[in-house]
Amino acid sequence: MARIRGLGEGAWLVKPLTFMNLSGRAVGDLQRFFKVSFDDLLIVVDEVHLPTGHLRVRPRGSAGGHNGLKSIIEALGTDAFPRLRVGVGRGDTRRDLADHVLARVAPDERATLEEATRAAADAAELFITTADMEIVMRRINRRVKDAAADSEPETDSRSATSTETRRPRATARDGVANGKSPGPDEQRTAEQRTGEQQAGEKSNGGHDA
Numbered sequence: 001m002a003r004i005r006g007l008g009e010g011a012w013l014v015k016p017l018t019f020m021n022l023s024g025r026a027v028g029d030l031q032r033f034f035k036v037s038f039d040d041l042l043i044v045v046d047e048v049h050l051p052t053g054h055l056r057v058r059p060r061g062s063a064g065g066h067n068g069l070k071s072i073i074e075a076l077g078t079d080a081f082p083r084l085r086v087g088v089g090r091g092d093t094r095r096d097l098a099d100h101v102l103a104r105v106a107p108d109e110r111a112t113l114e115e116a117t118r119a120a121a122d123a124a125e126l127f128i129t130t131a132d133m134e135i136v137m138r139r140i141n142r143r144v145k146d147a148a149a150d151s152e153p154e155t156d157s158r159s160a161t162s163t164e165t166r167r168p169r170a171t172a173r174d175g176v177a178n179g180k181s182p183g184p185d186e187q188r189t190a191e192q193r194t195g196e197q198q199a200g201e202k203s204n205g206g207h208d209a
Contacts, residue, residue: 007128021067024075031076038081042127043072044120046101050087053112055119057084057140059133082133084140086120088113 004011012034016026031041045068050056060080063070073079089109091100105113123140130136 004128007125008131011128022071023068024071024073027072028075038076038078039133040131041081042124043069043081043083044124045069045083045085046088047085048088048090048097048101050085050089052087052089052109053116054087055084055116055123055140056087057123057133057137058082059137082127082136084120084123084127086116 001015002013004013012030014026014030016023018026027041027043030036031038045066047056047066049064059082061083062079063073066085069083072081088101090097119140123136126139127133127136
């Protein structure tokens with residue numbers, strides 16, 4: 001438990017030492033002792049139902065299957081308090097959920113969770129300094145959406161270019177380029193080529209016989 005000064009009117013940073021499923025005991029006692037309004041509470045929890053590194057901020061809501069949030073809701077007698085969920089993913093579904101959330105972070109996820117931790121700290125600071133959940137939600141939830149969009153695979157522009165360049169060649173070979181009919185000179189040249197081709201076929205036919 002630590003007092004933060006210099007951010008807005010100040011804040012308390014608290015980490016319950018109870019089991020996670022009993023977090024409500026610590027949160028409820030502190031809320032009543034310091035007479036903190038529910039709107040001024042920001043509960044930060046890990047969330048297995050979010051992809052690793054994703055954040056979600058909400059001003060209120062159900063526990064959503066999270067036993068820590070369930071305990072806090074029971075202790076406070078309301079679900080009308082802000083919460084910040086930090087995605088840790090579900091991991092291997094064959095593995096016990098408790099083992100997953102208590103295990104060491106996998107090396108390939110370490111950088112993602114470190115960035116998520118910094119983003120969560122930014123969200124908490126924004127919550128303290130603005131006291132406005134709408135601002136926090138717009139900033140943090142949009143940040144997650146932007147990150148997700150950046151991770152989407154890009155369209156292979158080479159394939160599109162290749163398709164576009166093949167079509168004009170095929171069309172030109174048929175005597176129509178870019179949707180235009182051949183002019184008189186082009187038509188005469190095509191007829192000459194056709195006549196030469198027919199003459200050659202007749203010559204070859206006589207030779208083969």
